[in-house]
Structure formats: structure tokens, C-alpha cells
Amino acid sequence: MERHLQREINNLKDRLLAMSAVVEKRVADATQSIVSRDPDLAQTIMKGDYEIDELEVGIEEECLKILALHQPVAIDLRFIIAVLKINSDLERVGDLAVNIAERGAFLATQNQICMPFDFVGMATRVQDMLGNSIKSLVNLDIRLAHRIRAEDNKIDAINRQMYDMVKTKIAENPEHANCLLHSLSVCRHLERIADHATNIAEDVIYLAEAQIVRHTPETFSEE
Numbered sequence: 717m718e719r720h721l722q723r724e725i726n727n728l729k730d731r732l733l734a735m736s737a738v739v740e741k742r743v744a745d746a747t748q749s750i751v752s753r754d755p756d757l758a759q760t761i762m763k764g765d766y767e768i769d770e771l772e773v774g775i776e777e778e779c780l781k782i783l784a785l786h787q788p789v790a791i792d793l794r795f796i797i798a799v800l801k802i803n804s805d806l807e808r809v810g811d812l813a814v815n816i817a818e819r820g821a822f823l824a825t826q827n828q829i830c831m832p833f834d835f836v837g838m839a840t841r842v843q844d845m846l847g848n849s850i851k852s853l854v855n856l857d858i859r860l861a862h863r864i865r866a867e868d869n870k871i872d873a874i875n876r877q878m879y880d881m882v883k884t885k886i887a888e889n890p891e892h893a894n895c896l897l898h899s900l901s902v903c904r905h906l907e908r909i910a911d912h913a914t915n916i917a918e919d920v921i922y923l924a925e926a927q928i929v930r931h932t933p934e935t936f937s938e939e
Contacts, residue, residue, distance in 0.1 A: 717820045721786045725795060727750060728778055732799055735771040739806045742813040743909060745854035747839040749820035750902065758824065768810035794926060798919040805912040809846065812905045814918045819902045823895065831899050833878050842871060842906045849916035856924045864917035865934040868910050875907040
């Protein structure tokens with residue numbers, strides 16, 4: 717029975733990693749649709765959202781089956797709980813990629829994209845956070861998980877700065893207000909993806925150490 721449980725847990729982990737790869741690519745493609753002003757790529761992302769929804773449902777059903785059949789305890793139980801939560805976070809990231817693609821489809825119609833901030837820089841940092849959150853799960857890398865939590869504070873600060881930048885730009889160029897507001901939405905969606913990456917990192921800490929760090933300040937330092 718124990719061997720069968722571990723086989724199902726390993727299969728569940730493989731399914732979660734496969735889903736994460738799909739989600740990471742959607743986020744990368746969504747940001748690329750803005751950089752390259754590619755409405756066709758944006759439309760592809762929007763039309764493919766159902767695929768991630770189906771993956772989420774399949775993983776959730778597998779978790780519930782394992783819970784019912786094997787009644788796991790200790791770290792196996794924590795793993796199932798973590799997978800259920802991470803599965804939900806990944807699905808939300810997929811939704812946010814669609815939201816970014818929708819903004820990208822609109823911005824591609826504009827003569828000039830009004831990005832009053834370093835979009836590529838912010839997108840790169842957020843994508844790194846998402847990828848590292850999955851890497852921390854694969855390797856049970858607690859130090860990396862704490863580093864992701866610390867990075868989220870920096871993304872939050874960037875997001876707050878964007879509001880002031882956009883307000884200033886709208887005042888200076890009111891004719892660009894619609895474009896600027898779409899740009900602000902993109903920034904907000906990226907910030908939310910960073911939040912979900914942080915949630916995943918916190919679930920990894922829970923999985924490895926049985927410690928709930930949600931709502932506690934991050935004290936990690938590279939020094």
C-alpha cells in the first residue's frame with residue numbers, strides 16, 4: 717500500500733510540474749505579445765485558457781482520490797495539501813496571463829504603447845519568481861522559497877510606484893489615458909502573478925518544515 721501511495725504521489729508531482737510548465741509558457745507568451753505587439757499571439761493565449769482549467773480539475777480530482785483511498789499522514793498529507801493549493805495558484809496565474817494578453821491585444825492597436833515603466837524588467841523578475849517557486853518545490857529548497865518571499869516586497873514597491881507614474885502621465889497627456897490605464901492593468905496583473913509565486917513558495921516552506929509563514933514578514937537576506 718505504501719509503495720502504491722508513493723507511486724501515485726510521484727505521478728501527482730509530475731502532473732503538477734507539467735501544468736506549471738504550461739502556465740510559465742503562457743505568462744512568457746502573454747508578455748511577449750505586448751513586447752512584439754502581436755495580437756495573434758494574444759488571441760492564442762486567450763483561446764487556450766480552457767486547457768489550464770482542465771489540468772487544474774484533473775489534479776484536484778487526483779488529490780481527492782489519494783486522500784480518500786490512502787488517508788496519508790505527515791509529510792505525504794502535507795504534500796497533498798500543498799499540491800491542492802499550488803494547483804489553484806497556477807490556475808489563477810493562467811487567468812492572469814489571459815488578462816495580460818487581453819491588454820496586449822488592445823495595446824497592439826495603438827500607434828504607440830504607453831509604458832511609463834520598465835515593463836520588460838518587471839516581467840522578467842516576475843517570471844523568474846514563478847519559475848523559481850516551482851524550482852523550490854522540486855528541490856524542496858527552503859532558502860530559495862524565502863528569497864522569493866523577499867522579492868515579492870520589491871515587486872509590490874514597483875507596483876505602488878506605477879500608480880504615481882500613471883497619474884502623472886495622464887495629467888501630462890490626457891489623450892493617452894486609455895492606453896496608460898491598460899498599461900497600469902498589465903503592471904497590476906504582473907504583481908498578482910508575483911503574489912501567487914509567493915504563495916507557492918510559502919506552501920513549499922509548509923511542506924518542508926510544517927510551518928505556516930503566511931502573513932509573517934520575510935527576514936531573508938542574501939548576506
